[in-house]
Amino acid sequence: MSVESLKEQLKIVSIELEEIIFSPELEKFRGKIDKISIGISMDLEKNFERDPVSHKRYESLAVYIKFILKDDVSKEFLASITATTQYEIRILKLSEVTPEFYLHLHTIAVEHCAGWFAYRAAGTALENYNLQHIGPEQFGNKVQEYIINIWG
């Protein structure tokens, strides 16, 4: 089963834009931020649900993302954003879930944060800053381990 085929079957059922916080002192950083240090927390939770009409079981996947942005020099807090993206898909076997698919679930969730952040940051000292996507390196060499923990 290719990642493209799994992506075809994926439904995005909700996004919870939970919290976005900008430092009240953000304005003092305008034009002075050379580098931003980024902290990112991610989590994926899987639950089984049953369709009330067809009674078929399916998987509900919640990907939680939190970014914390700090000025790299002063280490002062600049902003943070938290959002959870909820997907639905048929019940998956461990052998079907590839690292690419696992990464895709996180990528789309991160891009939701990026879109929301860009919209809310307009007019602030962070308006030209974009939250970047994550790559496999963000998970170290543990992607397969995470996949087994969830689907194994």
Next chain:
Amino acid sequence: METNKEINFGYRKQKIKLLEWEVKFSFDQNSSMFWEPEFEIFMGDIDANGHHELTIDAILYYRPDKDNYAFMIKTRNVFRVGFYNDYSNKNFIISILMDVALAHTRAICLDKNMEEKLPLPLIPNFKPSMLHRYANIRLFTPSLIECSYERRHQSGKLNAIVGNMNIGIEEFRNYVIKFEPKPITHPDSIIAGLTHKEGEMQGYANFNYDYEHHEGDEWKMHIDYGMGILPIAEIKVRSSFLLHCKEEELFSIPVLSVIIEEAIINCNERFTEQCKVHNIEFDGSIPANDEQLKMHSQHVINQYFGSRKKDDINNNKMKNDPQPMTFGENTILITKGTFMILDEILFHNNAFDHKHNWEAVSECPIIEPFYLTLKANYMEIEKGEIQLTFFQTVLFYLCLDVALQMMISEHSDKLQAALIKNNFVPERQKEYIKFGNEFYKRLNKNLKDCGATITNLEARRDWASIIR
């Protein structure tokens, strides 16, 4: 159909922005309503690192049926994309970034929903196969995003030896300024008596240049090389090079020969490519020869040391007092609208007499290489504040004056087809005229406040009568 691809690419987001949203009529959520996406995609210039700028405008319509919509939202998503020389997967990669653009739009739309208390459902996950189809059939409309020039192939590194010095030359951009098929039925071919497909051919070439001198020893040298083969076609290509060297090194035969030779190679390659695009069977070329390279190089050197250098000294004060110009929707509209209109009357639209029009605007002096450099610099405005010399500022306002007069005169009718094709719809045209006029008046006031007198701006010409 399953797709299973190993792809190698990287991207970085440059900008995510809500451009427009509209509630057209009140609506209740019902099961018959659906979301439909539309995309405007433009692959822009390539940077020194070999990355492309890819702009995806994602437009989402919430529709009761295929002809109407109740709500629309449009976002602009600008990426830097590295294809790592693997262009075979270009459309596939673009479709992935379309998905990313949709994710941005989904989140922004959700926030907008909450702000405006709209009963909109979540923008769904669109199937990758559908996005692939979109990517495959997409039209790179050279719309407001980039006007009318197109990005060309990858940048290259060159070098030249001057004395004991090895001068590094970086080619950072080349693009087709103009391509025009000139078959046996074209007036130029008829005048030249070349009206037989298999008959004789006639080649010609033209050369021009411009340069920009930045702080330190940074130079940008632009070569505009044009060639025509009758009865086939005519092309003009701008190749731009970046150098860090002393004046006497740049303006030397060895360095200029390398640059000009590369520009001629680019021109020939683009000619072959454009012939293919236009279904013209031709695989010949007009290669550069040493004599030609030396002649063009000497021309540049003579002109630089004979006149341009002196002009630069006089312009120094202007250069030290640059006019900042910042990003804003109106500024972008004015900038891109102006160059789109001027491109039509000077290069693309055959309803206009290009030769006559160039002669007319050159008196201002909107000279072709200056115009192209000005346009390239102004097109950077979307990426942030740009610094323009006083001369460039005045030149832009002259261009604006011409463009505005075109839009409010009978010439406007001849422009409509191209403007609408380029997404410069009547509503935008109205805004362009309104904001453009305000912009123009503001400059005159600023200049008067500074005590400056610019004859070219004070005595407005009747461009509607001059342009043909």
